[in-house]
Amino acid sequence: MITRRAALAGAAGLAAVPVVLAAARAGAEEEVKDTSMAPPADLSGLTRIRRKLVAPPGVHEHEQVAPDAPRIVEFEMTIREKEVQVAKDAWLQAMTYDGSIPGPMMVVHQDDYVELTLRNHPENLMQHNIDFHAATGALGGGSLTLVNPGEQVVLRFRATRAGTFVYHCAPGGPMIPWHVVSGMHGCIMVLPRGGLSDHEGRPVTYDRLFYIGETEFYIPRDETGAFRRYADPAEAYPDTLAVMNGLVPTHVVFNGAVGSLTGDRALTARQGERVLIVHSQANRDTRPHLIGGHGDLVWEHGKFANPPQRDFETWFIRGGSAGAALYTFLQPGIYAYVNHNLIEAVNLGATAHIKVEGTWNNDLMEQVVPPTAFEVAGAGKTALP
Numbered sequence: 150m151i152t153r154r155a156a157l158a159g160a161a162g163l164a165a166v167p168v169v170l171a172a173a174r175a176g177a178e179e180e181v182k183d184t185s186m187a188p189p190a191d192l193s194g195l196t197r198i199r200r201k202l203v204a205p206p207g208v209h210e211h212e213q214v215a216p217d218a219p220r221i222v223e224f225e226m227t228i229r230e231k232e233v234q235v236a237k238d239a240w241l242q243a244m245t246y247d248g249s250i251p252g253p254m255m256v257v258h259q260d261d262y263v264e265l266t267l268r269n270h271p272e273n274l275m276q277h278n279i280d281f282h283a284a285t286g287a288l289g290g291g292s293l294t295l296v297n298p299g300e301q302v303v304l305r306f307r308a309t310r311a312g313t314f315v316y317h318c319a320p321g322g323p324m325i326p327w328h329v330v331s332g333m334h335g336c337i338m339v340l341p342r343g344g345l346s347d348h349e350g351r352p353v354t355y356d357r358l359f360y361i362g363e364t365e366f367y368i369p370r371d372e373t374g375a376f377r378r379y380a381d382p383a384e385a386y387p388d389t390l391a392v393m394n395g396l397v398p399t400h401v402v403f404n405g406a407v408g409s410l411t412g413d414r415a416l417t418a419r420q421g422e423r424v425l426i427v428h429s430q431a432n433r434d435t436r437p438h439l440i441g442g443h444g445d446l447v448w449e450h451g452k453f454a455n456p457p458q459r460d461f462e463t464w465f466i467r468g469g470s471a472g473a474a475l476y477t478f479l480q481p482g483i484y485a486y487v488n489h490n491l492i493e494a495v496n497l498g499a500t501a502h503i504k505v506e507g508t509w510n511n512d513l514m515e516q517v518v519p520p521t522a523f524e525v526a527g528a529g530k531t532a533l534p
């Protein structure tokens with residue numbers, strides 16, 4: 150008997166074949182599925198540290214300047230498939246790293262070793278893996294980490310390049326985009342060992358760090374226009390694929406749902422604090438903008454070996470990348486942080502709020518005359534010339 154789980158695993162496997170074979174022919178090499186052909190790396194001299202991941206927009210405890218020599222930094226993540234409410238009237242058969250969309254952000258320093266234990270929860274239906282854009286070889290670790298429900302795998306890679314990098318699920322063929330737009334993406338920040346530097350190479354630190362992961366969803370509708378709700382991902386797949394292939398998202402959201410970072414869930418900061426906002430989008434281009442603020446220092450590509458650019462009004466995050474922007478809040482109030490395709494921000498969901506406490510500065514902005522009725526010369530509409 151073919152169970153739904155086996156069918157899905159098979160679909161993923163079959164779907165992967167053409168891509169993998171094409172890649173193998175091009176390079177006259179097989180896809181690397183294990184690494185036992187080479188001697189193990191000797192890392193006996195390195196110390197280990199275990200970091201407990203936290204859900205975005207938070208980020209686990211970390212140092213900005215590396216305290217000593219490169220270390221092995223251990224992380225654990227469990228993949229969970231579950232239904233998530235993504236708007237008042239819309240539900241998604243989501244696939245998640247550790248239960249959140251996006252998955253948790255990891256922070257290490259350049260030349261540290263990232264050692265991830267990745268578990269596929271036994272109640273899941275599908276195979277999953279992880280492709281780290283920060284890693285070298287084996288499809289970013291994707292071909293070494295494909296796990297069935299109930300399996301776990303341990304992957305270690307050296308973080309050789311400093312910057313913010315996307316990670317995402319990539320189990321092969323059409324499973325890849327589906328898993329990504331179902332929520333399986335996140336970010337790792339590889340800090341330079343000495344911490345961040347400004348445009349002149351001077352050290353710069355942040356007081357707060359927010360991780361915002363943007364996702365676009367493609368949720369099918371029924372004949373009446375209402376969003377359809379499904380029993381599991383397998384049931385949702387055919388309809389979802391049809392919407393995905395139209396390339397018109399039904400929702401564009403920060404951190405997994407419309408309103409996940411607004412109102413009571415707004416981010417908070419204090420006047421004068423330097424806030425680093427890391428923004429990832431694993432599938433589609435976006436353009437973050439802080440309304441009433443700026444990007445003082447912006448690593449638009451998110452790669453810290455390049456000097457940051459200054460004073461941006463809006464920055465561009467390429468689909469499949471993560472960027473970072475540092476801003477010192479100068480005025481109190483509520484700031485909207487949006488995807489400045491304003492249709493996506495306002496109508497489809499891509500808005501966050503940052504509540505800043507402090508004292509208003511009239512030198513930066515003052516309402517010289519409040520709204521007041523003014524005298525209109527003559528009556529009726531003025532004829533245009």
Ligand SMILES: [Cu+2]
Pocket residue numbers: 244276277278318319320328333
């Ligand atoms: Cu997956």
